[in-house]
Amino acid sequence: MKWGLAAPLGTGKQLMPWIAQADLIAMMLFVINNHKLRGVFNAVAPEALSNKACMEALCQKLGKKLWLPPIPSFLIKLLFGEFSQELLGSRNVIPSRMQEAGYEWIHPY
DSSP states (O other): OSOOOOOOTSSSSSSSOOOHHHHHHHHHHHHOTTTTOOSOOOOOSSSOOOHHHHHHHHHHHTTTTOOOBOOOOOHHHHHGGGGGHHHOOOOOOHHHHHHHHTTOOOOOO
């Protein structure tokens, strides 16, 4: 991305969970300071981004343009083998326990 060579992977429609650094820190403090909360929490924003939207946001942050066409799935499978499933798969992780606990995101999307 630093050199302006970013591109969406496959269709670019696969969902990617993400979290802003400020939310991650605030979320940790929220759980630490709320002594009633126990267990595992998904530290993600409430709305996942598509791979294409994520690439666009990262390029914008770096002051670059997303100009390359999407990298075809077959090429990613050829280059990365089994790991390509991780790159091309879609994950929609829901932070339901944080929502139920009343956490309010700084950067929800």
